[in-house]
Amino acid sequence: MDGFGRTQIHVDPGPGALVRALSHVPPCNPRELSGIVLSHKHLDHANDVNVMIEAMTSGGFRRRGVLLAPQDALEGEPVVFPYVQRFVERIEVAKERSGPHRIGDVEVHTSVRHVHAVETYGLHFRYEGRVLSYLPCGRYFEGLAGDYAAHKPDVLIVNVLRYRDSMDVDHLTFDRARDVLAAVRPRVAVLQHFGTKMLEQNPERLARELEDELGIRVMAAYDNMLLDVETEVAAIAG
Numbered sequence: 001m002d003g004f005g006r007t008q009i010h011v012d013p014g015p016g017a018l019v020r021a022l023s024h025v026p027p028c029n030p031r032e033l034s035g036i037v038l039s040h041k042h043l044d045h046a047n048d049v050n051v052m053i054e055a056m057t058s059g060g061f062r063r064r065g066v067l068l069a070p071q072d073a074l075e076g077e078p079v080v081f082p083y084v085q086r087f088v089e090r091i092e093v094a095k096e097r098s099g100p101h102r103i104g105d106v107e108v109h110t111s112v113r114h115v116h117a118v119e120t121y122g123l124h125f126r127y128e129g130r131v132l133s134y135l136p137c138g139r140y141f142e143g144l145a146g147d148y149a150a151h152k153p154d155v156l157i158v159n160v161l162r163y164r165d166s167m168d169v170d171h172l173t174f175d176r177a178r179d180v181l182a183a184v185r186p187r188v189a190v191l192q193h194f195g196t197k198m199l200e201q202n203p204e205r206l207a208r209e210l211e212d213e214l215g216i217r218v219m220a221a222y223d224n225m226l227l228d229v230e231t232e233v234a235a236i237a238g
Contacts, residue, residue: 007034007104010052011123011134017048018055024224030055035066035103038080038094039136040120041073049073050084060087066103068092070119094121097147112147114138116170124151132229133186135159137193139169140176145183154233156186157221159193163201174198174206182214187236188229192221 010017010033021028033056038046049069056065067088073079074091085091092101098121099109111122116138123134133153138144148156158180161171172180181189189210194203203220211218217236219227 007106007127008032009035009037009103009106009125011037012039012045012136013048013052014044015047018051021052031058031062033065034106035068036088037067037103037108037123038069038073039123039134040070040114040116040118041079042118042137043079045136046073046079049079050081053080053084053087057087060084063087064089066090066092066101068094068101068103068108070094070121072119096121099124100126109151111135112143114144115141122148124148124153130154130229130233133157135172135180137161137171140172140179145180148180149184153184153186155188155190155227155229156181156184157190157192160191160198160203161193161195163195163197171195174201178210178213181210181216181218185214185216188217188219188227188232190219190221190227194220 013036021030030052036049036052038049054060057063065088069080071093094110096113097110100107105127107126109124114120120136120138122136125132131151131153132155133148133151134157135148136159158177159172160174160177162173165173191203191207207218207220217232
């Protein structure tokens with residue numbers, strides 16, 4: 001996440017995170033990161049967390065940065081290796097509705113605990129009156145939308161793995177994502193983290209349908225997408 005003053009935060013560094021950061025135009029230099037945040041420890045979200053911490057800290061020779069992660073990502077069967085944990089300047093443990101966790105000039109608050117196979121929390125990033133919220137993986141349950149609505153996000157990023165759920169897995173379907181957006185009503189919504197069936201349904205088309213139905217700005221994420229929060233929010237306000 002960039003654009004919040006001088007603070008740069010990498011959220012959920014999954015497989016290939018370092019390679020993608022360095023191949024971005026312009027490159028995203030890990031040594032300029034203020035922190036790394038994990039919503040949960042599944043490998044598609046955390047596979048490269050150790051690599052990114054090593055890159056952020058110059059292989060541990062420059063102790064710096066903040067790591068914010070759930071307890072089970074740090075202990076028991078940790079996805080963040082113990083020796084790598086010593087490289088960061090500060091570790092903060094994400095708990096249900098915890099915060100503010102300060103990373104540079106950004107405050108991070110966590111959501112209610114999600115219904116997922118491992119300890120999982122959504123994230124609310126606050127900076128100069130703006131709120132950008134991230135709803136990661138997890139099953140829909142009563143109270144989920146209300147918890148996010150309480151933070152009044154300007155932007156809500158939602159993981160939508162499934163189109164329709166015939167397998168009964170702990171992920172949002174498109175229909176449940178619609179329910180969340182209808183209740184939270186952010187100014188801008190971004191759908192991402194698509195499974196095969198979602199991709200087959202054309203996420204851009206689904207986003208346009210939601211935009212027409214709900215009357216809010218809805219976008220479907222794509223690789224290397226840049227989101228200018230101030231521009232998008234200002235366009236809605238105008």
